[in-house]
Amino acid sequence: MVLLLNRFLRGFLRSISILLGLLVGTLAAAVLGKTDFGQLAHVPVFALPSPFHFGAPQFQVAAIISMLIVMLVSMTESTADMLALGEIVDRPADQEVITAGLRADGAATAVAALLNGFTATAFAQNIGLVALTGIRSRFVVATSGVVLVLLGLFPVAGAVVNVVPEPVLGGAGLALFGTVAASGIRTLGRARLDQNGNMLIVAVAVGFGVLPIAAAGLLQRLPAGRADRDGLRHQRRLPGRRAAEPDVQPCRPGPPGADPGAAAGAGAGARRPLTVRSLTELQLIGRQFPGW
Numbered sequence: 573m574v575l576l577l578n579r580f581l582r583g584f585l586r587s588i589s590i591l592l593g594l595l596v597g598t599l600a601a602a603v604l605g606k607t608d609f610g611q612l613a614h615v616p617v618f619a620l621p622s623p624f625h626f627g628a629p630q631f632q633v634a635a636i637i638s639m640l641i642v643m644l645v646s647m648t649e650s651t652a653d654m655l656a657l658g659e660i661v662d663r664p665a666d667q668e669v670i671t672a673g674l675r676a677d678g679a680a681t682a683v684a685a686l687l688n689g690f691t692a693t694a695f696a697q698n699i700g701l702v703a704l705t706g707i708r709s710r711f712v713v714a715t716s717g718v719v720l721v722l723l724g725l726f727p728v729a730g731a732v733v734n735v736v737p738e739p740v741l742g743g744a745g746l747a748l749f750g751t752v753a754a755s756g757i758r759t760l761g762r763a764r765l766d767q768n769g770n771m772l773i774v775a776v777a778v779g780f781g782v783l784p785i786a787a788a789g790l791l792q793r794l795p796a797g798r799a800d801r802d803g804l805r806h807q808r809r810l811p812g813r814r815a816a817e818p819d820v821q822p823c824r825p826g827p828p829g830a831d832p833g834a835a836a837g838a839g840a841g842a843r844r845p846l847t848v849r850s851l852t853e854l855q856l857i858g859r860q861f862p863g864w
Contacts, residue, residue: 573597574747578704587705590744597740606737615731621687621724629685643681646693650677653694656755660699661708700748703755 574593581589601607654673658665665673673694680692702708723730765771784790 574704574744578747587707590701590704590748593744594736594740597743598736601737601740606739607735609735611734612728612731615727617726617728619725619727623686623688625688642691643678646677646681646691647674649696650674650694652756653696653699656696656699656752656759657702659755659759660703696752697745697748699755700751703751704747 573596574589577589577592578586581592585592598607602609650673651670654665654670658669677692677694684690684692723733760774763770763774765774
């Protein structure tokens, strides 16, 4: 749908072909009963974010080292995105541009941590969005930032966006990520792959990128870390037999200052809240409690 709209529409409608494709896909999914509008009834219209909602920050050596590695990976991704964007807008990104972009990522990450957010990094799909729409204005990007702030202040607006089914998002993502890949191929076409071991660098990078797809169970062989300490041992389930439900249940956080045990209930069958300390633990929770 996105491809057809981008091909046959003109002017402003062509610029918003991605948005129109998402709208048409969501409407089609609604007709087929694949959308859930019930969540809109439980979302407040306006809400202010509370800094340090999950408690005061803690500084642990292991966590600091882990986050340093995460930031290095994030900066590598952002650098590649800025280089690809420079190729698309015919303004190659030099050292000064990349340095400024990484500083912006770092500042946004620091502010996001205060407001309970995640690490800020460049999104590759936005690079594809620039290529498909042809819009290169910085003012449009700034306006989009204001829209994101408004979405954060009005949870009901974010819930409306969340109504879009994942298959519809995946369909739009095919065009977006494909455009990013095409931009990368064009960049590689200008590189001298016969000099200075460039061919080997590209081969190793492509190999690491394809490895999780070629060997789907590779990441599952990594050690579980400290997850076992919190009683989150992975329970292998036999066919026709349901494993016993552990006494640790995930609880969504309540309002700031609220008693965590109050939301979980009281008495002998009470479920105590769960503290997630690592990505491995979060993955194990997903296996233990599908759909949460």
